[in-house]
Amino acid sequence: MSEKIHKFIQNGMYILLDVNSGAVHVIDKMIYDIMDTFDGTNDDDVVLSLRDKYDEAELREALSELHELIKIKELFAPDIDVPPTFSDIGIVKSLCLMVAHDCNLRCKYCFADTGDFGGGRELMSAEVGERAIDYLIEHMGHRIHSEVDFFGGEPLMNMPVVRRITEHVRKREKETGKVFKLTLTTNGLMLNEENRKFFNDNNISLVLSLDGRKETHDRMRPDAGWHGTYDRVLPNFQKMVASRDGKNYYLRGTYTKYNLDFTDDVLSMADAGFDILSIEPVVAKDMPYAIGESDLPRIYEEYDRLVEAYLARHREGKGFFFFHFNMDLSNGPCVAKRLAGCGAGHEYMAVAANGDLYPCHQFVGRERYRLGSVFEGVTDDKWPEYFRHSHVLNKEKCRDCWARFFCSGGCHANADLFHDDIREPYEVGCAIQKKRLECALMVQAVLAMEKEQS
Amino acid sequence: MKHIKTVNKPNLQESVKKGGCGECQASCQSACKTSCTVGNQVCEK
Numbered sequence: 001m002s003e004k005i006h007k008f009i010q011n012g013m014y015i016l017l018d019v020n021s022g023a024v025h026v027i028d029k030m031i032y033d034i035m036d037t038f039d040g041t042n043d044d045d046v047v048l049s050l051r052d053k054y055d056e057a058e059l060r061e062a063l064s065e066l067h068e069l070i071k072i073k074e075l076f077a078p079d080i081d082v083p084p085t086f087s088d089i090g091i092v093k094s095l096c097l098m099v100a101h102d103c104n105l106r107c108k109y110c111f112a113d114t115g116d117f118g119g120g121r122e123l124m125s126a127e128v129g130e131r132a133i134d135y136l137i138e139h140m141g142h143r144i145h146s147e148v149d150f151f152g153g154e155p156l157m158n159m160p161v162v163r164r165i166t167e168h169v170r171k172r173e174k175e176t177g178k179v180f181k182l183t184l185t186t187n188g189l190m191l192n193e194e195n196r197k198f199f200n201d202n203n204i205s206l207v208l209s210l211d212g213r214k215e216t217h218d219r220m221r222p223d224a225g226w227h228g229t230y231d232r233v234l235p236n237f238q239k240m241v242a243s244r245d246g247k248n249y250y251l252r253g254t255y256t257k258y259n260l261d262f263t264d265d266v267l268s269m270a271d272a273g274f275d276i277l278s279i280e281p282v283v284a285k286d287m288p289y290a291i292g293e294s295d296l297p298r299i300y301e302e303y304d305r306l307v308e309a310y311l312a313r314h315r316e317g318k319g320f321f322f323f324h325f326n327m328d329l330s331n332g333p334c335v336a337k338r339l340a341g342c343g344a345g346h347e348y349m350a351v352a353a354n355g356d357l358y359p360c361h362q363f364v365g366r367e368r369y370r371l372g373s374v375f376e377g378v379t380d381d382k383w384p385e386y387f388r389h390s391h392v393l394n395k396e397k398c399r400d401c402w403a404r405f406f407c408s409g410g411c412h413a414n415a416d417l418f419h420d421d422i423r424e425p426y427e428v429g430c431a432i433q434k435k436r437l438e439c440a441l442m443v444q445a446v447l448a449m450e451k452e453q454s
Numbered sequence: 455m456k457h458i459k460t461v462n463k464p465n466l467q468e469s470v471k472k473g474g475c476g477e478c479q480a481s482c483q484s485a486c487k488t489s490c491t492v493g494n495q496v497c498e499k
Contacts, residue, residue: 021464023464026460028457061457068455086474094480147480330465333473336469336473336474337476360482
């Protein structure tokens, strides 16, 4: 049976989530205990089970509050099925351009095998890049907004082509009325005055890769000569962010088994002057730095610590934006979007340096998933359809999970990596995701209540 | 309410009937990009 509610305690706060409405209720211990038994119809059973612990009149009062929530559909809201707004066929809305299958770093956890995706080191040509933009425009239908990511490898290794593609995008925007949001992910080693100016002049969002503390970063992100890179990339990132008034960027890191005290890495990023942050668990199999099930209790503890640190900094007026705690509980995405998820393979695709299309950047090099190319289009129709319909309501392990409308089923590439099946989610990823969601719900509840009081 | 404080005005049920315009940002769910779990997004309408 699908879970209609989820109750949990996060940093001492009791929270009840109504899964099918998205209502978030901060509750007391009595309601928390009541929800072990209460199904909306059995008040007497609840009273019977708890009357030794609580006063009966108090219990009845609490139950009447729960009935009020049921009446306004904020408790036990009806199950959600695939809505008519979720069309059978996806429309491509964004592309990831792998402009360089090459990198000047040798990050030990790189999914792209240090940049070459298991193949040769290769740079995308301007012809392929421009054709990719035209392909996107031809396939984005009525949509106005679209996103293009410059990715790699390290995209700064192919800046002339990044510039050419950007020019092409701006030209095509004028011709078509479409609006493109451009993003580039970089390790920062080649960030200089010239490309800083280019990114600012062209309103290109940046994702900057830094793993936190110097020792954490240098251990996993050496250069091609196996030297640490922290002291070189940090000033480049600081200059970059200062040059755009601290806006339009993300500083993101990866944590591994080696730094399960990653709160210190997040705080190190904040102390270095950044305030738009993200840190993610590494995804790896059979490696010494990989995260396994036995690490989960420690990781949960660390997220509790991160919540405390996050709220403490916020209250001191030194708050930062942490991606996973950011959530708009009242204006989140529609159900259709929650089913579409990341859109890999149907709304989102990656373009390899040679123009081949894959469901996403992580699938590049996994040949059975090759979809076609920007020149010939999608030649293998089965994958877009399969990805489109691999949503939470069609996946056995997701269908009943309380987190189904928040995580949208997790990463297909990770599911494929661990289970050779995009419909079989990666369990450790799910466990961490759920913990992060509990933290986010709690943080947002605290912030909402503080705002109301002020 | 004495025992319950609802902190949001949820929109999930309502969005079953409308939505699907697709103007929202794509949302990578892996660890290599900033993994925008869908729940972290805002409706662009």
